[in-house]
Amino acid sequence: MIPFLDIKKLNAPYEETLKSKFSEFLSNGNYILGDAVESFENEFASFCGTAHCIGTGNGLDALRLIFEACKTQGKLKTGDSVLMAANSYIATVLAVINAGLKPVFVDIEDATFNIDLYQLPKPETSVKAIVITHLYGLLGPVDEVSAYAKDHNLLFIEDASQAHGAALKGKKSGSFGDAAAFSFYPTKNLGALGDGGAVTTSDSNLATIIKSLRNYGRRTAHTNEYAGFNSRLDALQALFLSEKLKHLTTENQIRQNIAKRYLGQIKNPLVKLPYWDDTDNHVFYLFVILVEDRGSFLTYLNSNEIGYSLHYPVPSYQQQALNSYAHLSFPVTEQVANTCVSIPLNPALSESEIDRIITVLNQYHA
Structure with a gap:
């Protein structure tokens, strides 16, 4: 796993x-x-x-x-x-x-979030x-x-x-x-x-x-x-x-290098990759992809023992705690909320784990 x-x-x-x-x-x-x-x-x-x-x-x-x-x-x-x-x-x-x-x-841009x-x-x-x-x-x-x-x-x-x-x-x-x-x-x-x-x-x-x-x-x-x-x-x-x-800059560079591999090697039309212009404006706290049939995709990740998280599947204005805003609707925000999946990206990943994640995502089909 x-x-x-x-x-x-x-x-x-x-x-x-x-x-x-x-x-x-x-x-x-x-x-x-x-x-x-x-x-x-x-x-x-x-x-x-x-x-x-x-x-x-x-x-x-x-x-x-x-x-x-x-x-x-x-x-x-x-x-x-x-x-x-x-x-x-x-x-x-x-x-x-x-x-x-x-x-x-x-509302948000669909490219940058x-x-x-x-x-x-x-x-x-x-x-x-x-x-x-x-x-x-x-x-x-x-x-x-x-x-x-x-x-x-x-x-x-x-x-x-x-x-x-x-x-x-x-x-x-x-x-x-x-x-x-x-x-x-x-x-x-x-x-x-x-x-x-x-x-x-x-x-x-x-x-x-x-x-x-x-x-x-x-x-x-x-x-x-x-x-x-x-x-x-x-x-x-x-x-x-x-x-x-003392190590933050180095660890951010590791995150960016992993992101470069994902962006360059994940080639699956069912997986929308995040925006990045290859500068220091992104330090990849999270690597968030969009997948239309998220339920099927999460089942696939589970069967292939790839961990994931969701950031964030329910917009804050739709939370019960903020029900006075429940009448609002923001189409792009809601589309991202319904399709977002965060895949592993952090300095603790090994090369073999990165390779495995890339392979599994490339082999996904609906």
Whole structure:
């Protein structure tokens, strides 16, 4: 069986180093925030090309904290609307709703799975921000969205939770908008050994507010300036992430090399392959194909012992939790949701496993 993702195997090259980091953490006695978190924040800000990085408990909190901080700055207010792709993962939508804002969904391109620029409306007065999700590891149309945001005086926020290190002409994800949210969930290209997230920004005032909001709204030891939250990146995960960050560029290149093999060697008219222009704009957190008769295809993968996953078979606006949006319909988003299949792609795959996946997909017939 070739699993969709073997996290233990993915982390095996770092096992001894991470054990050493744990011993360092245990003997230090500083378990929340502290030097380890600050060090990682500085390293990740430098990696992304931003002035600031603020560690958080997870990616959803990172995005919500951006919105809450923008409200504190007076740039957003409760009830304002936020444009986003209709296929955004539900965490993106929940961050908007939990911050007292309203999502406004936009359909996607069928080639890139990114927001369709031609579907972007002339914003109503209530629309104050746009969130771009770099889905599956592919940068969204950042230059175009940046121009759109400036033309309409909107905040431009990146959800970069699936695109650590993706770049356009040397400029990395997390540095295009007013702020960006990252997740370090264990499956991610830069994954912790538990939950974790971060905000990157070059807005010093925004960074200061988020640092306070993540820690109960505290400005000094006994002074709480804001009604904040508890969402801090713990020191142990920061130590692990600092070590894994050293290898992120290399691991992204491995992912890209596997993707090149898939794109060059999978030749089956029943399998629609993802878009990529062979630049660093895609770091292949996921390799998502489209197959019309998905049920038959999944049965075939199971019989050939190839693991898979689905990202995402139910659009967020069709989820029971968001039933007030159930009347909406976005044809391209729904077509992708009904046909998407994620096949294994990660640095832990062996050459023989890659060969096997290619062979099995080429031999599929309805």
